[in-house]
Amino acid sequence: MKDFFTGVRLGLPVVLGYLPVGFAFGVLAVQAGMTPLAAGMMSYFVYAGSAQLIAVQMLAAGAGVTGIVLTTFVVNLRHLLMSAAMTPYVRTWSKARLAWFSFELTDESFAVNLGRFASHGVSKGEALSLNGFAHAGWVAGGVAGALCDSALGDLSFLGLDFALPGMFISLLLPHVYLPRRLFALCLGAAFSLIFALLGAGQWNVMLATICAATLAAFMPLPGTDKRRPGTQREAACG
Amino acid sequence: MAELLPPEQLLLIAGMALVTYLARVTPLLLLSSRQLNPHLMRWLEMVPPAVLAALLAPEILLRSGDKGEQLLFLSTDNIFLLAALITFIAGWLTKSFFATVAVGMGTVSLLRWLM
Numbered sequence: 281m282k283d284f285f286t287g288v289r290l291g292l293p294v295v296l297g298y299l300p301v302g303f304a305f306g307v308l309a310v311q312a313g314m315t316p317l318a319a320g321m322m323s324y325f326v327y328a329g330s331a332q333l334i335a336v337q338m339l340a341a342g343a344g345v346t347g348i349v350l351t352t353f354v355v356n357l358r359h360l361l362m363s364a365a366m367t368p369y370v371r372t373w374s375k376a377r378l379a380w381f382s383f384e385l386t387d388e389s390f391a392v393n394l395g396r397f398a399s400h401g402v403s404k405g406e407a408l409s410l411n412g413f414a415h416a417g418w419v420a421g422g423v424a425g426a427l428c429d430s431a432l433g434d435l436s437f438l439g440l441d442f443a444l445p446g447m448f449i450s451l452l453l454p455h456v457y458l459p460r461r462l463f464a465l466c467l468g469a470a471f472s473l474i475f476a477l478l479g480a481g482q483w484n485v486m487l488a489t490i491c492a493a494t495l496a497a498f499m500p501l502p503g504t505d506k507r508r509p510g511t512q513r514e515a516a517c518g
Numbered sequence: 519m520a521e522l523l524p525p526e527q528l529l530l531i532a533g534m535a536l537v538t539y540l541a542r543v544t545p546l547l548l549l550s551s552r553q554l555n556p557h558l559m560r561w562l563e564m565v566p567p568a569v570l571a572a573l574l575a576p577e578i579l580l581r582s583g584d585k586g587e588q589l590l591f592l593s594t595d596n597i598f599l600l601a602a603l604i605t606f607i608a609g610w611l612t613k614s615f616f617a618t619v620a621v622g623m624g625t626v627s628l629l630r631w632l633m
Binding site: 293294296297300301304314315317318321322325326327328330331332334335339345348349352353354355356357358359360361362363364366367370375378379381382383385388437438439440441442443444445446447448449450451452453455460461462464465466467468469470471472473476477479484485488489492493494496497498 | 521522523524526527528529530531532533534535537538539541542543544545546547549557559560561562563564565566567568569570571572573574575576577578579580587588589590598601602605606609610613614615616618619620621622623624625626627630631
């Protein structure tokens, strides 16, 4: 029971962030033609803020299912890395618990859980309670947004359409402190703009990500890395 | 039922849920005893900054022209660009997800009211 309340306390800042962004998703989803039930189900089953907001933006622009799913795949590739970074802490958990834990792995729950594991040790109860609370907050925000839209009409004065750029900015900031990641960031932005201006349509993000990540990962950057690419220690900091 | 949940939307949710879950669950289930290839790890480490910047840049720096073509939008009329600058500063100072997004939406709301 103590673990449950600690998890809720740790999850509170995450939920405070999820409610308005989730709400924005709900509103935009209904505006893009999704039913409130579909919006709620997407928040529960996909549970990935950036991907969901991009999906409704693409839906509104008339994109098809395949394009949206492929974009989701690329956008959420970053979870591979977070999931891999979690493994040292949860090695002893059962497969079933890991399967559930990874269902609720988001950028924010990852950051809070990892910080807590490192400072206070691993507690299954705390981690699952934190994750469940954050997940519930995300779904509640989405459902409220989906139902409010039909009731309230034009909500553009709220600035909800900036939820997505705002979220990208807060997720980007931790990467600006490491030179190689900052380089990947600048390349990603530049390639994306160039591809979009050249008329790549919805593919600019995927193409830009692949080009930028490949260049940034394997190009020698003088003065940034003392270690050569691909050594054991390099792998350990991923 | 199709009114509440059209089949195409159900298919979209299932597809998105599947690719998202695969990315989240695979390393945790498979890597408990092994390490990923160092080159792959190094590439994956660059994906988050690259993909987030690739998503953000067009949102704040481009606008659609009359024929749907993309154009650079560098102007003081560009509300998203102004809001992004303020949001960056807010995020830098507060390091809080909630405060960063709230400042961003608040700025857009305020600029729309002013302009």
